[in-house]
Amino acid sequence: MARRRIRRWGVLSAAAVGALLLFSSVAAASPANDAFSSAQDLGEALPLSVDGANPGATAETDEPAHGGVPAAHSVWYRWHASASGLVKANVCESTSETSLAHPHLRLAVYTGSSLTDLTTVADNGNGSSSCTVTFDATEDVSYSLAVDDGVGSGFFTLRVHAVENAPNDDLKRAQVIPADFNGVTPGSTVGATAEAGEPDHGGAPAARSIWYSWSPAEDQTVIADVCWSEVDVRLAVYSTPGLTPVADNGSFGDCRIAWRAQAGKTYQIALDSGGLEGDTALRLIPTTGVGNDDFLKAESIGPGDTGGFTLDGATAEAGEPRHGGRPATKSVWLEWTATFNGVATISACGGDPPRMAVYRGTQLQALTPVADNGKSGDCKLGFLVKSGVRYDIALDTFGDDDQATSAWEFVAYPHPPNDNFAAAQTLSIDPAAGGSVLGTTVGATAELGEPDHFPGVDAAFSVWYRWTAPRTEGVTFDTCSETFGVDSLLAVYSGASVSGLSQLGSNDDGPTCNLADSGFGNPFGSQVTINVLAGQQYSVAVDSYDMSAFELRISHAGPPTVVPQQQPATTATGKRKAALQKCKRKPSKKARKKCRKRALKLPA
Numbered sequence: 001m002a003r004r005r006i007r008r009w010g011v012l013s014a015a016a017v018g019a020l021l022l023f024s025s026v027a028a029a030s031p032a033n034d035a036f037s038s039a040q041d042l043g044e045a046l047p048l049s050v051d052g053a054n055p056g057a058t059a060e061t062d063e064p065a066h067g068g069v070p071a072a073h074s075v076w077y078r079w080h081a082s083a084s085g086l087v088k089a090n091v092c093e094s095t096s097e098t099s100l101a102h103p104h105l106r107l108a109v110y111t112g113s114s115l116t117d118l119t120t121v122a123d124n125g126n127g128s129s130s131c132t133v134t135f136d137a138t139e140d141v142s143y144s145l146a147v148d149d150g151v152g153s154g155f156f157t158l159r160v161h162a163v164e165n166a167p168n169d170d171l172k173r174a175q176v177i178p179a180d181f182n183g184v185t186p187g188s189t190v191g192a193t194a195e196a197g198e199p200d201h202g203g204a205p206a207a208r209s210i211w212y213s214w215s216p217a218e219d220q221t222v223i224a225d226v227c228w229s230e231v232d233v234r235l236a237v238y239s240t241p242g243l244t245p246v247a248d249n250g251s252f253g254d255c256r257i258a259w260r261a262q263a264g265k266t267y268q269i270a271l272d273s274g275g276l277e278g279d280t281a282l283r284l285i286p287t288t289g290v291g292n293d294d295f296l297k298a299e300s301i302g303p304g305d306t307g308g309f310t311l312d313g314a315t316a317e318a319g320e321p322r323h324g325g326r327p328a329t330k331s332v333w334l335e336w337t338a339t340f341n342g343v344a345t346i347s348a349c350g351g352d353p354p355r356m357a358v359y360r361g362t363q364l365q366a367l368t369p370v371a372d373n374g375k376s377g378d379c380k381l382g383f384l385v386k387s388g389v390r391y392d393i394a395l396d397t398f399g400d401d402d403q404a405t406s407a408w409e410f411v412a413y414p415h416p417p418n419d420n421f422a423a424a425q426t427l428s429i430d431p432a433a434g435g436s437v438l439g440t441t442v443g444a445t446a447e448l449g450e451p452d453h454f455p456g457v458d459a460a461f462s463v464w465y466r467w468t469a470p471r472t473e474g475v476t477f478d479t480c481s482e483t484f485g486v487d488s489l490l491a492v493y494s495g496a497s498v499s500g501l502s503q504l505g506s507n508d509d510g511p512t513c514n515l516a517d518s519g520f521g522n523p524f525g526s527q528v529t530i531n532v533l534a535g536q537q538y539s540v541a542v543d544s545y546d547m548s549a550f551e552l553r554i555s556h557a558g559p560p561t562v563v564p565q566q567q568p569a570t571t572a573t574g575k576r577k578a579a580l581q582k583c584k585r586k587p588s589k590k591a592r593k594k595c596r597k598r599a600l601k602l603p604a
Contacts, residue, residue: 039076047161174211298333324374353379413443424464474557480513490526
């Protein structure tokens with residue numbers, strides 16, 4: 001088939017060949033405005049539009065890269081500004097049914113009288129995401145506009161028009177919202193600018209801001225909502241006189257903020273869309289507020305309690321501390337006075353976790369930080385508690401709209417009596433007959449100076465036992481019972497103090513635990529076999545990755561041998577395994593996954 005087509009081209013008539021040559025010469029002709037020096041004059045009047053084309057256009061020597069891309073098939077236009085103001089130019093429309101002006105056209109605006117002294121005013125990058133440029137024109141300045149096409153096939157319409165500033169662009173022209181208005185106030189940041197001396201909004205410099213003014217008729221908690229805006233909006237509320245900051249949503253963090261408005265006070269509300277521009281929608285919504293919004297109205301809770309909370313309509317109080325290293329924005333409070341020494345955990349894992357911070361104290365301005373999840377972002381936060389002390393828990397947002405409503409759960413446990421080495425529980429089990437003791441790591445902690453019970457895994461929820469060998473023999477300690485699914489660590493020591501222990505054996509995930517109890521043993525249990533000497537006292541530590549109940553068993557393992565308890569390898573493989581074991585300590589699935597990813601990079 002290909003051959004037949006070649007033959008047909010080979011027998012073209014002379015007339016057809018002449019027509020082709022004529023077409024080629026026309027197609028290859030350069031546009032009249034191909035060169036910078038021959039730029040098409042657009043005059044001064046705005047708005048204006050002109051059709052253009054890139055086929056046949058070339059790039060000149062010393063021509064700049066337009067939008068960071070080397071010039072290829074550019075044509076030039078010259079426009080003279082008769083007045084200062086914001087101007088928008090675009091090549092979004094094609095003049096050909098077979099050619100698209102967007103996205104491959106590059107549009108750039110320059111000042112300067114020759115190719116070698118051009119200064120870029122604005123451009124649309126490589127043309128892939130925008131067909132528009134906006135720039136501030138200065139009266140009596142000539143601007144050169146280049147339209148370039150990397151493939152030389154563009155047919156376009158260049159449009160240039162002045163952009164009228166938003167009517168409420170300046171603070172002094174703020175749009176007044178009626179005191180009792182409860183609806184949507186539409187607006188636009190198209191043409192909006194930042195004024196000299198304008199404050200940063202939400203921690204970012206003002207860029208394209210519009211202003212509103214509102215004076216409530218009565219005291220109320222009010223929500224300002226910009227969630228239906230076309231573009232992301234920084235929202236900031238100020239009180240007058242002096243533009244005193246009241247509330248803001250950070251840098252595009254949350255599309256709703258709340259504050260306590262006072263009757264007769266005037267509030268100035270700024271909406272800033274940063275580097276973008278578009279339509280905005282502002283709603284002011286009166287609300288009854290959140291019951292435990294204030295520190296003094298904290299909700300009292302107790303171990304085992306659960307509840308829901310909402311941050312929608314919550315506010316930050318004057319003098320409220322920074323939660324997790326960030327300023328308070330919309331917080332609610334819980335409080336509990338401990339009735340025992342132990343551990344507690346507050347969790348809110350139903351969605352994106354809120355910012356959580358725990359404090360001691362009874363006055364908002366004098367709270368002592370205890371713990372927070374500011375750096376980890378985990379949905380669970382654990383902390384030690386002391387009997388008789390009040391603990392205040394703040395739930396705040398990380399700046400995500402999805403954190404508006406969620407649920408919390410609070411648990412607390414006293415320390416087990418054998419939590420510390422010095423208070424180890426004494427056992428009198430004879431290995432010959434075998435025996436066991438039930439225990440728990442719920443509420444347990446690691447004490448100061450306590451060793452790691454397995455290489456690479458920090459001690460966390462450990463309890464202690466003291467046992468004296470009745471005879472010299474081999475003995476196995478294990479937590480392999482099928483009754484409990486505890487993921488434990490087990491270690492046996494000699495020594496008289498927690499800081500002076502000598503480890504005789506340790507284990508995580510006993511190699512034969514799954515064979516225990518007729519093949520139904522707990523595979524995550526631990527087992528340690530050592531030689532013991534008659535009359536010698538031994539300390540046994542049981543630790544776990546999560547607080548859990550367990551059964552510690554002691555059994556005869558035969559006559560004493562010289563085979564030492566197998567210890568984890570110190571090779572790279574052992575390091576990887578230890579690192580992976582340590583990942584189990586991480587409090588969230590996301591943190592454990594990230595830890596495992598790092599651990600697996602260790603050499604095998």
